[in-house]
Amino acid sequence: MSYQFGRRDFLKGLGGMAGLSLMGAGAWRTALASQMGSSEAWQQASGTTLQFISENTPPTSAIAANLEPFKKLTGINVNITEMQLGALVQKVALDFGSGRSAYDIIYADPYQVVAPYHQGLVDLNRFIGDDSLPSIPKGVDDFIPTQLAAAGRFGNREELYTLPYDCPTMIWIYRKDLFDKYHDQMQQDLGFAPTPSADTTWEQYYQIAKWFNGDTASEVKYGTGHQAQQYDSLMCDFSNVLFAYGGDYFANGQQVGLIGTDDPGPCQLENDASMAAAEFYRKLLKIAHPGSTSWDWTGVANAFQNGEFAMMPEWHEFAGSLESSDLKGKVGYAPLPKGPARSANLWGGTGIGINANASEDVQKAAWLFLVWATSPQTQLAGLKSDVGGGTPTRQSVYDMPEVKKASHPPTDMPNMLTADTMLTAWQDDHIGLRPKIPQWNEVDTVIFTQLSKMLAGQQDAAQTMKLAKQRIDRIVGA
Structure with a gap:
């Protein structure tokens, strides 16, 4: 049982940030290449197919509507299954318990997935410290600090099970x-x-x-x-x-x-x-x-x-x-x-993580998706999506000139009218x-x-x- 399904489904039904135009696949791919670089590291899992299970949220709606940039960048196919959070939790629990990996990438609610089932998720530090894999653009410190801890950690400040994906507050x-x-x-x-x-x-x-x-x-x-x-x-x-x-x-x-x-x-x-x-x-x-x-x-x-x-x-x-x-x-x-x-x-945000039951090669492919899906450029594209798109979880996105401009009317990113309020609300003494x-x-x-x-x-x-x-x-x- 969760507040998230009804609220986000409502937003999705209304078109989320209605009237905005989605950045074209070519422009998005060019921006990503400029931001992350284009190297063999991104193509090392080419031909892999990943399964991503998510609550039906605006960020996932935006990504699902335009996966072509990720496929062009990596050669990886991603199948996305969206559903109500309660049903997702049941499926993830069964998947973890079976020892298999029907879902490789998990939309991991902190309270219903991370808290009870964090041992079924990979500690992402394994990939952060792997020089053979693309690194997180601007590093983990670019994520809003309170969101990084609340969405991704459990029990201590060392292990990191998810990267911040959305942030309703x-x-x-x-x-x-x-x-x-x-x-x-x-x-x-x-x-x-x-x-x-x-x-x-x-x-x-x-x-x-x-x-x-x-x-x-x-x-x-x-x-x-x-x-x-x-x-x-x-x-x-x-x-x-x-x-x-x-x-x-x-x-x-x-x-x-x-x-x-x-x-x-x-x-x-x-x-x-x-x-x-x-x-x-x-x-x-x-x-x-x-x-x-x-x-x-x-x-x-x-x-x-x-x-x-x-x-x-x-x-x-x-x-x-x-x-x-x-x-x-x-x-x-x-x-x-x-x-x-x-x-x-x-705060009611969530992160995305990787199923520890997946093979090592699939886990590395899933890491590429996590880095891409939470990157500043992908979050910016989500803001412009006409099928949804969440509020950024990264400070660097709020610092972008076009996003700063959109935080004051008239705007083509209406959720950004809350930006100044949110950056206060996420501080340690306000969240x-x-x-x-x-x-x-x-x-x-x-x-x-x-x-x-x-x-x-x-x-x-x-x-x-x-x-x-x-x-x-x-x-x-x-």
Whole structure:
């Protein structure tokens, strides 16, 4: 069970970054040759056929639509199988357990694949240090550091099981046109500047939401909407507040989220910070659009696009579809508000790795694909794809002049309007990371089940956190 399928499938259905033109195969191949060089190293596995299993995501859609540059560069054929993440996890687990390699390249979700099955993936350091193979353009240090650790490592900072492939992250998305129109009135009524900033708190977010619930702004019915359905989306929405208040699911939460562990220890949801976060979240959802408890990420995005409310915590990749709707040019993007501890923006990215059951020759061929698929030029081409394409996971792509230009309107890369926000959201003190533990699916279910009961008025915040802790402690053996 994962938030990723519904959200990304929605984006894919809307055309992802609609209206963009895909770089032609010839131009892409020329750019790649210039960036990576053209040598016998790239042709050493010519004639090989690789099997790549992936969740149906925008980056994979873009790559699948134009594999010709990779085939020209390497002589390798790649068959791509795309599916819902839950089905992918089952197939990968069976493949690892069989000792065979039906899938050579794995889209490896950190929580559902890397944490429980990392021993089935190759440590990529084996190829990074092999002079006979092409190296990673600009090195591993070009990947956003928090993403490299969260997507690729487990248990320690030495082994690397995947390269960062995509990076959806929750941010504050709001109706900039309405915030501008009513700025002076809101500031007078509220006593603070309403425009989202690094100083805006969750309590101020609550006050802004209440203001929009009034009669002054006729354009929207409510101030805020949330993905608070009894589902993984509810855990995601709540986690932003939990981390901002200084709460967490386990001790050393950032370490557990970045590196992962088999033994996270006792759940921390009964501490004072976690309790305060739950009580605030309950209060916030009481004034939110009443449809919030029936929405996941797709539902809340649709309602926002239809003018139901003025702001929401939402995955940044929805910018592509919002900027292709009637709201084009009317939407603003910012890091989520801060709590007593910090601003926290939940990250939901994934990496791609190599099946350790594959033969040595196939593993080397798969390495060529990993290097190519995560290269700056391929990520840039994905940004321009008309069938999808994810947000870059490399600093060098954000530093490209054409990408910098696209981060401000008018733009032909609408997801890049979030670029400044994202580069802040991925910093160590802003990124929000759920626990990377083998038992995460069961823990996740406990969290959203208990929160849903709280929002329905069946139990208060203290009871909710107590019951969640008791159940989670049993799951992880604390």
